[in-house]
Amino acid sequence: MYHPAGAEALFRTFRNRSDEAWLDILLSSLRVPGIDGVPMPGFPSDDLQREIHGHAGEVSLHEAHVFFREVKSYCAYAGRPIAPHRTLLDFGCGWGRMLRLFMKDIEPENLFGADSTSRFLMEARRCNPSVNFLSCQLAPPSILASESLDYVISWSVFSHLDEFLSLRWIEEFARILKPGGLLLITTQSRRFIAFCAEMRLRRASGISLEHPWYEACANSFVDEELETARYEAGQFLHAASALPPHPQSHYGEAVIPRGYVVKKWGHLFRMIDFLDNPVRLPQVLLVLQKP
Known part of the structure; x- marks a missing residue:
């Protein structure tokens, strides 16, 4: 897939920056379209951002950064640290804010977002043509090949889907993840x-x-x-x-309890953690690994 030269320039320019410095750069990009000579991805309207996740601008980027840091930490802990050659899918990507955090760590051609809402995807592609944004239906399958991904992440999607769709997508993630691949999703807590x-x-x-x-x-x-x-x-x-x-x-x-995950999804994934700590994240984080 074609990527503008700016995507590679962004990766090369910022790949060695710390996560905190990268957050500052993204926050600056809300007001400045180019930083250090590199064109930065744009942003959708505040109204669309609020429609998707209840807030916009700096608040949204800070929330995404908190999730991003947890993902990076758990990937390293599970023996599959984030790296440029790794492949990552953000399921239910909305306008693509989570993927933006990974653009300094993973080559742009290895970043994928999927969503079932066409107007969200239109904005995602308009704001950030460097990333692969894919349309998906309400239920699987996706167009992604079997055992093609290292990570699947999903923020505040499994806090909304019913049991039928949740299980269908968990089965699909088991199909498209490589052996040892990681699934990091959130749901509501007790x-x-x-x-x-x-x-x-x-x-x-x-x-x-x-x-x-x-x-x-x-x-x-x-x-x-x-x-x-x-x-x-x-x-x-x-x-x-x-x-x-x-x-x-x-x-x-x-709301998905730990016992349910172990009983119903345990034949597909082993649980690394069930993080239920509102000081760290407002939702429960499930960290699962494909055998």
Whole structure:
């Protein structure tokens, strides 16, 4: 696939910068289109950024950087450190913000993003033509070849998909990852059940919920005691946005317990970690490795 000369120039110019220095460069690129003589990727409108992940600009880049550092750390720990020749897919890439963090560490032709929303992909390609952005359907398969990737990452996608689609995509990732490849995805934690209850309480108290997503949370997991018991029993929790046969019935709010991952996905991946630490990440991070 063709990549503009700027992509290689960016990789060569910034590849030896620290992760913290790279974040500063990306933050500067919000205002400056070229840094150290290198054209930088652009950004979509703040409205589109907020539509996808609730915030925009510097806040979005800081959140992406936190996830990026955890991914790099776990890849090194698992014996597959991030390197220029490695191949990485960001599943549910939106406008491509996560991939931007990896552009100093991985050759641009080895970076892939996939999303099922065409207008998000249009913006991703417009802002950053250096990266391979692929269209995917709601359910697999993808067009990627078997055992072609070293890493699959996915931020705040498995916090929304239902059990059927989650399992289908986990099976697809097992197909496209190389032996020893790593899958790093996030989902909601057990605390999210209580968060939804808090949103209901606020609404009942007459407090305006600032974002439509908070309204969706208030309508999710309405029987807090039952859902908590189901979580402790290792069951997949999902509150759908709509009833079948509406396509949004596969989407909503999801909470995936550790016990479920071990029981249902354990034949495909071994678990490296189930990081449930809100000081480090606002969602649970599942780190899985293909045998």
